Amino acid sequence: MTDFLSKIVEQKKQEIAAAQKRLPETQVREQAFIPRKRRGFLKNMERPGTNIIAEIKRASPSKGVICPDLNPARYASQYEQGGAAALSVLTDTPYFQGSFEDFKAAREAAGLPMIRKDFLISSYQIYESSVLEADAVLLIVRILSAEQLRDYLSLCAELELDALVEVHSEEDIEAASRAGAKLIGINNRNLSSFETNIETAINMVSLLEPGQIPVAESGIRGPEDVQKLRQAGIRNFLIGESLVRASDPRAFLKSLILDDHVF
Numbered sequence: 001m002t003d004f005l006s007k008i009v010e011q012k013k014q015e016i017a018a019a020q021k022r023l024p025e026t027q028v029r030e031q032a033f034i035p036r037k038r039r040g041f042l043k044n045m046e047r048p049g050t051n052i053i054a055e056i057k058r059a060s061p062s063k064g065v066i067c068p069d070l071n072p073a074r075y076a077s078q079y080e081q082g083g084a085a086a087l088s089v090l091t092d093t094p095y096f097q098g099s100f101e102d103f104k105a106a107r108e109a110a111g112l113p114m115i116r117k118d119f120l121i122s123s124y125q126i127y128e129s130s131v132l133e134a135d136a137v138l139l140i141v142r143i144l145s146a147e148q149l150r151d152y153l154s155l156c157a158e159l160e161l162d163a164l165v166e167v168h169s170e171e172d173i174e175a176a177s178r179a180g181a182k183l184i185g186i187n188n189r190n191l192s193s194f195e196t197n198i199e200t201a202i203n204m205v206s207l208l209e210p211g212q213i214p215v216a217e218s219g220i221r222g223p224e225d226v227q228k229l230r231q232a233g234i235r236n237f238l239i240g241e242s243l244v245r246a247s248d249p250r251a252f253l254k255s256l257i258l259d260d261h262v263f
């Protein structure tokens with residue numbers, strides 16, 4: 001595991017230990033299983049055309065502060081008006097300045113399905129995501145064992161949470177496929193060097209199994225990138241920084257979706 005990933009995993013272990021003291025796992029589990037109406041995240045990735053998961057991101061380890069005063073409710077509604085298929089909200093605080101409060105504010109402001117974006121390494125966090133009323137969670141293959149990935153996918157299925165399974169290498173894809181993952185996020189960002197290259201998704205998409213749905217993640221800057229990825233057969237995109245920095249996120253989103261008729 002890279003330095004950054006091992007550091008953040010250590011951080012998460014401490015956070016989980018602290019959370020367990022406030023609310024024991026048996027209790028969060030019980031709350032998690034209270035039936036909830038989910039908004040259908042995976043379903044929206046199966047829509048025809050360009051589907052964008054628009055991210056609310058205040059800061060990141062690679063870019064530092066992007067937008068510290070970001071208003072999550074405002075962004076959520078602009079993303080919705082711009083035609084996003086789903087929302088992604090970072091809930092990690094130390095590295096991304098996100099929070100559960102951001103997630104809740106975005107959820108109240110828009111009707112789109114929402115993914116909780118964090119570094120999940122424990123079933124505790126999956127229960128927590130259900131209580132938070134997430135519709136989907138991110139599972140990063142690189143930080144999970146084969147057994148964890150399988151267990152968390154089946155836990156998600158029981159809770160009716162969709163899972164976006166993140167990969168960055170051929171081995172990651174093999175592990176994701178062995179675990180039965182359906183929605184596969186190919187991260188264009190190398191988590192050791194933080195460099196992004198959209199060729200990563202273009203080159204790796206052919207390794208997916210029939211029936212798996214690709215999502216290109218990170219480093220997508222504009223309509224040309226979306227077009228290139230669409231030519232490679234990818235219709236789903238996770239976009240953060242360039243949307244947060246856009247002077248008019250709604251118009252920017254529309255410009256990304258505009259080219260649909262070409263395909």
Ligand SMILES: O=P(O)(O)OC[C@@H](O)[C@@H](O)c1c[nH]c2ccccc12
Nearest residue numbers: 187217218219220238239240241242
């Ligand atoms: O801001 P970008 O380059 O558009 O990237 C968005 C998203 O892909 C990125 O935030 C991300 C992808 N996988 C992650 C895992 C954890 C935290 C963040 C991420």
